[in-house]
Amino acid sequence: MAKSSRQKALEAKLTTQQRKAAYLIVENEIKDNKDETKLEYQQIAEEVGVTYKTIWEWRTKNSNFIDYKNLIADDFLATERAAVYSNLMKLIKSPQPSVRAIDIYLRRFGLLTEKQVVTTESGEGARTDADLERELGELDELLKDDD
Structure with missing residues (x-):
């Protein structure tokens, strides 16, 4: 090598x-x-x-x-890669195939990938800029009252 x-x-x-x-x-x-x-x-x-x-x-x-x-x-x-692959195939072809061996084989050749689902909230309950400005105004008023 x-x-x-x-x-x-x-x-x-x-x-x-x-x-x-x-x-x-x-x-x-x-x-x-x-x-x-x-x-x-x-x-x-x-x-x-x-x-x-x-x-x-x-x-x-x-x-x-x-x-x-x-x-x-x-x-x-x-x-030793050939020996590893040989043993992997023995596990896959055995009378009771190893699910883990099949998983490794499929991942090795890019035939199985993990699927991840990402969800986002629709925005219900989210405050708009106008809501935030109104709340800030209310806080300002409260602070003025404390002075």
């Missing part, structure tokens, strides 16, 4: 260790628990050549690292 200008800009702000750590963290978080053993952050830190505390600081406080890691995660997930 081609790198976006945003990704290139973030890479320029990160060290080689930070970029490697971001990839390892994303790969680790996406792993299927059944087949693959997840790494501890300490193991990722050792592989990258930094301390656990450094990894923690990058993950929680470094906005460039966090943004870069999220971009990588988006790329990883984009490669």
Whole structure:
């Protein structure tokens, strides 16, 4: 997948260790628990050549690292779109189709939109300019009487 200008800009702000750590963290978080053993952050830190505390600081406080890691995660997930669509279709075609899956499918392709109805009052009971001027005059008279 081609790198976006945003990704290139973030890479320029990160060290080689930070970029490697971001990839390892994303790969680790996406792993299927059944087949693959997840790494501890300490193991990722050792592989990258930094301390656990450094990894923690990058993950929680470094906005460039966090943004870069999220971009990588988006790329990883984009490669799984076909699998997501396949599972969605299984839910739709099952003996008891999922209404939620059908809703997602229709929204994804713009075939279902939310309809909102906005009503306005007809103006009954609304005061005209003349009514407002008359009321202001009455208030003025009341204020004069108080003086």
